[in-house]
Amino acid sequence: MSFSNLLMKRSIGGGLRVTQFTVLLMFNASTRNGHTLRGKPPGVARTLEQRLRDENVSDPELKARINIGFPQLKASRSAQLKARLDHLRAQRVSKELEQLARSNNLLIDLDKVQDSYVQTTGQHDLRLLADHYGIFEHLFCSAYFVPRVPLSIHYELDANTISPVHNGNVIKPAEAAKVPMISFDGQMDPITGKTSQGDSYWTLLATNPDAHYTNHAAECLHWFIANIPNGKISDGEVLADYLPPFPPRGLGYQRMVFVLYKQWSRLDMTEYKLDAKDYSNLEKRTFRTLDFYRHHQDNLTPAGLAFYQTNWDESLTQFYHHVLQIKEPVFEYYFPSPYLADQKFFPLKQPFNLYMDKHRDAKQVNKEYLQRKLAKTHPFHGAQAPLRFPNAHPLRDVPSWLKTELRKRQLGTGRVQDY
Structure with a gap:
């Protein structure tokens, strides 16, 4: 269907919507004499693309930033380069600096370095x-x-x-x-x-x-x-x-x-x-x-x-x-409860115990973790001493999710540390 027939069908039937994006697609892939032509054809398509691009461009003069500070008068680049080279030559021919450098006694005055930085590029x-x-x-x-x-x-x-x-x-x-x-x-x-x-x-x-x-x-x-x-x-x-x-x-x-x-x-x-x-x-x-x-x-x-x-x-x-003389304001973030999908009979690729904890009462889960920690804490001697070599105790014949949980207990890591 040609572009003129498409516009005619839209004007007569009114059931087809033609946008600039549709027109660009038709011009980018048109058929002439049995051959499919790709790319940007000249004429109307270029005009439409230019129009689309111009709609998203703002006036640079309206959003240009204004410098309200003082300008800076400084020497020309050739004069600065000459002063820098003269300083390097003076440093290279200095026998005192050479002796201090060879004896590892050359010290750099950091105050002078800071002053030089402030006077050159520090303010920029x-x-x-x-x-x-x-x-x-x-x-x-x-x-x-x-x-x-x-x-x-x-x-x-x-x-x-x-x-x-x-x-x-x-x-x-x-x-x-x-x-x-x-x-x-x-x-x-x-x-x-x-x-x-x-x-x-x-x-x-x-x-x-x-x-x-x-x-x-x-x-x-x-x-x-x-x-x-x-x-x-x-x-x-x-x-x-x-x-x-x-x-x-x-x-x-x-x-x-x-x-x-x-x-x-x-x-x-x-x-x-x-x-x-x-x-x-x-x-x-x-x-x-x-x-x-x-x-x-x-x-x-x-x-x-x-x-x-x-x-x-x-x-x-x-x-x-x-x-x-006012009350101290305290702001707290409110985190909405996470979304929980319907519980699955076989939760694939998810730790079984953690998946079940998501669908349990949070207070009950916190109570169990706290009881587990207090069970290994002596009222007078404190917490139980950790294993000296926790990774040296093998775990066999247990599911993968339980093996991960037991390994965390041996290492003393995981959610139990939050209580």
Whole structure:
């Protein structure tokens, strides 16, 4: 049947539905002069295929990501290569380094390595990690920025122990209970990387995009310091005191994000001032980074970034009761009961005992496993000593399912360990 006859039959009878996919199939396998032609014929089929492909393509200009950070001025590739080669030549002709290497006394200063990494590719890696953890997506929507000012943040646990914030590492709430120690070069020009002249002002924000209970599109403001002169955090204007993270039990990890903005001048941000009496008021700490940036995008630019992850620990029980003065929320996952098909007389390729346990009362099964464990536990001497060589005891003349069960008992593995 030709394509014209097929369309005519559809228009007259109305009982046959012709789609673009059907038309493509007919054009891809057509018959001419007794020969079957395969492939993409020119003309109408190519037009339909192009139309199908265009329907699934979105406008790249609408979904293109915007860089809202500072650009970076750096030397040309030839100048960088020349400096690298000069450094290698200097290292190769150094007799002192050769003697230290031959005597196995050559030590590498890890602090210098870390500083070199931060100044070269460290901030670009931080931007990729922030993308991986969804930091830019949940704070700035389709915008992003490359951190140009390294931000050093660490929590002091005691006189000799600190917990640094490093590219999404895990810090417990007990470790983050105190105000963190923050340092950055407030005199550095984010574009050139050199020391700038005159005073510079900065804004530091600490938010948690996962901590708002009533509005999932909002964030919880944990810290707000504006008008920081020349990088001196202690001289900044504290608009919201530091609130430690409080991830509830059962919700997994939350992200604590620090964003450093460079101000073009001193700004009046008294509208964000949080009273001391509202320190623990979580509704008053509702915040949206995107709205804040849109309102002040002409006066400040993001320049630094740091973040870590945190999850529940036992210290938060007292924090909820005494600081937030609310009941501690506890979230539990509800797992629906697994689907059980009708019981078969011969369950093929399934352990017989485990198959029967699926169709028994779970409480009765748990009771039997607990009794089996207590039967080998002395009230004063504890559990029975395991076999020294459990695999050296052969099991003969028993079914395969029972042999597996007895071998687990000898090795002390299996479900009995859950009780």
